[in-house]
Amino acid sequence: MKEGPDIAQIGALIGDPARANMLTALMGGNALTATELAGTAGITLQTASSHLSKLEAGGLICQRKQGRHRYFALADDDVGLLLESLMGFAAHRGFTRHRTGPRDPALRKARVCYNHLAGDYGVRMLDSLVAEEVIAGAGDDLTLTQSGAEKMTALGIDLSALTRSRRPVCRTCLDWSERRSHLSGSLGQALLTLFLDKGWARRETDSRAVRFTGTGEKEFAKLFPLSA
Amino acid sequence: MKEGPDIAQIGALIGDPARANMLTALMGGNALTATELAGTAGITLQTASSHLSKLEAGGLICQRKQGRHRYFALADDDVGLLLESLMGFAAHRGFTRHRTGPRDPALRKARVCYNHLAGDYGVRMLDSLVAEEVIAGAGDDLTLTQSGAEKMTALGIDLSALTRSRRPVCRTCLDWSERRSHLSGSLGQALLTLFLDKGWARRETDSRAVRFTGTGEKEFAKLFPLSA
DNA sequence: TTCATACTTCGATGCTAACCGAAGCATTTG
DNA sequence: CAAATGCTTCGGTTAGCATCGAAGTATGAA
Numbered sequence: 001m002k003e004g005p006d007i008a009q010i011g012a013l014i015g016d017p018a019r020a021n022m023l024t025a026l027m028g029g030n031a032l033t034a035t036e037l038a039g040t041a042g043i044t045l046q047t048a049s050s051h052l053s054k055l056e057a058g059g060l061i062c063q064r065k066q067g068r069h070r071y072f073a074l075a076d077d078d079v080g081l082l083l084e085s086l087m088g089f090a091a092h093r094g095f096t097r098h099r100t101g102p103r104d105p106a107l108r109k110a111r112v113c114y115n116h117l118a119g120d121y122g123v124r125m126l127d128s129l130v131a132e133e134v135i136a137g138a139g140d141d142l143t144l145t146q147s148g149a150e151k152m153t154a155l156g157i158d159l160s161a162l163t164r165s166r167r168p169v170c171r172t173c174l175d176w177s178e179r180r181s182h183l184s185g186s187l188g189q190a191l192l193t194l195f196l197d198k199g200w201a202r203r204e205t206d207s208r209a210v211r212f213t214g215t216g217e218k219e220f221a222k223l224f225p226l227s228a
Numbered sequence: 229m230k231e232g233p234d235i236a237q238i239g240a241l242i243g244d245p246a247r248a249n250m251l252t253a254l255m256g257g258n259a260l261t262a263t264e265l266a267g268t269a270g271i272t273l274q275t276a277s278s279h280l281s282k283l284e285a286g287g288l289i290c291q292r293k294q295g296r297h298r299y300f301a302l303a304d305d306d307v308g309l310l311l312e313s314l315m316g317f318a319a320h321r322g323f324t325r326h327r328t329g330p331r332d333p334a335l336r337k338a339r340v341c342y343n344h345l346a347g348d349y350g351v352r353m354l355d356s357l358v359a360e361e362v363i364a365g366a367g368d369d370l371t372l373t374q375s376g377a378e379k380m381t382a383l384g385i386d387l388s389a390l391t392r393s394r395r396p397v398c399r400t401c402l403d404w405s406e407r408r409s410h411l412s413g414s415l416g417q418a419l420l421t422l423f424l425d426k427g428w429a430r431r432e433t434d435s436r437a438v439r440f441t442g443t444g445e446k447e448f449a450k451l452f453p454l455s456a
Numbered sequence: 457t458t459c460a461t462a463c464t465t466c467g468a469t470g471c472t473a474a475c476c477g478a479a480g481c482a483t484t485t486g
Numbered sequence: 487c488a489a490a491t492g493c494t495t496c497g498g499t500t501a502g503c504a505t506c507g508a509a510g511t512a513t514g515a516a
Contacts, residue, residue: 004252004335004436005318005404006325007311011242016474020236034493047475049494059321068483068492082317083235089310090233093287107232137365141408172368176233181368208232244504262463275505277464296462296513458516465510472503480495486488 013058014086018043019051023074026061027083028208029112031071077184080114081173088176108177110201111208115189118175121212121220122182125191126172128224129183135170142170144187152187155194155223162186195220241286242314246271247279251302254289255311256436257340259299305412308342309401316404336405338429339436344416345423346403349440349448353419354400354411356452363398363411370398372415380415383422383451390414423448 014020018041025032025040032040038048052072055061060079064071074080090096110121117125129135134148144152149159162169171185183191192210195201200216203209212220242248249269253260260268266276280300283289288307292299302308318324338349345353357363362376372380377387390397399413411419420438423429428444431437440448 004325005315006248006323007242007252007314007318008245008248009243009323010314010318010321011239011248012244014239015236015243016240017236018474020234020239024232024235043474044476045493046477046495050474053494070493078317078320082313085310085313086235086238087233089306090235090238092306093238095234095237096232174368246504263461271504272506273463274465274507278504281464298463460513460515462513463511466508468507469505470503471505473500474502475498475500477498478496481493483490483492485490 009058013055013060019055022051023060023083026072026074027080027114029115031064031073033069033071037072074114077114077167077171081184084113084176085174088174088179091176106209106211110210110212112203112210113173115192116184117188117192117210118182119177123175123178123180124226125224126181126183128226131227142172144169157190157194162190237286241283241288246275247283250279251288251311254300254302255308255342257343259292259301261297261299265300302342305342305395305399309412312341312404313402316402316407319404320407334437334439338438338440340431340438341401343420344412345420345438346410347405350410351403351406351408352454353452354409356454357411359455368400370400372397385418385422390418
């Protein structure tokens, strides 16, 4: 009778405020402990544990035991992409949790989207990469060009490591604040890591916001010029 | 404290099985009455009415009064895109409602995605349009080329009508069965309408499946050749 | 006007699941 | 070993909401 996949189960998983808060916290990209997640969701540890096992059973998160800690993280890139697209929809419809706060501009400028860069800077970066023909793409099928590969290697990115993995190197992710695409995939992740490693940007504590330093801004602008 | 949009409300809206079934039914693209929707969801009319008002309050659907009927439809393209991406995620994780039925192959081949063509044929069409340079695109920014516009007009599509509206002409939509993009937007809608009008394909009743006729298959293959 | 159809609103019921206290298990530290 | 920390499981309570019966409103037909 009914045909196609069941969206209700996932909807229900995301539909609980406590679980949604946890997932949003995990969108920061850092693996978090059950205690930390309980804190951000504003619930006790027992309740959080119950929620986390449900999220894991639903394949949205995965856990890694490390000593007496258990670190939770989003299961894979797909979950991040889905959550970001949900956020885009929610933001567009005015479903905000707390009447856009003071940190909102910083979030819109640059933030972490699970493991890559999002916001104005993320979108600008992809635009520039396409304009400079580092990445060639039609639709969602992005590929790294030959010259692009050389540029990335020159930046210090180990492309062979990226291509060895089964994950796609280039992927698009719909930005909730800009409503346009930014770069996801292992290359997107590698670029964000690069910015952080080089000290061009650093993550704010307890927020998805990414703050660029003065030199970081300059290097970023030099690396990813706006096409006239 | 909490930052960013609230995904829990939308998740909760979609998370109820009855509402999810209604939304899935509306993905067929036809506006349906409350009675019809109650039937597909397997609930009484009163319950359906309650759900429908919640979905409308959440901005997911809209209603149009016509005599003593009230027709419900998805609010806009964005809702369709969101639902399709949710289905893609659900299908990939094995969240199926009914153990893939006999109609599943037909759905995967060609189906309606709210108002445009999806499935293998939908993906192939976009691939071909890009390869033939009817559409130029990087990331999610698809644009109709000059030569593409001429080809579409030759097919009998009134482009001026499409561009007058505020809706984007070309858009990507992530296909749940193929996990690749197909063409959405007003052009995607116009093309599907064209196929149906020309009698190349017709919709199955009570299903999202689209069945191409013999001549329809040939015309489609001629119009959207696979790139070697 | 009267009846029928389409849908909404009200009220009551019943089930689910979120929640927390308390106890239990696992790991690390002293 | 014992104590402490991190987390899970169990049990019971509560609140929310999906559900339906019944009554109410609106439109169209006879």
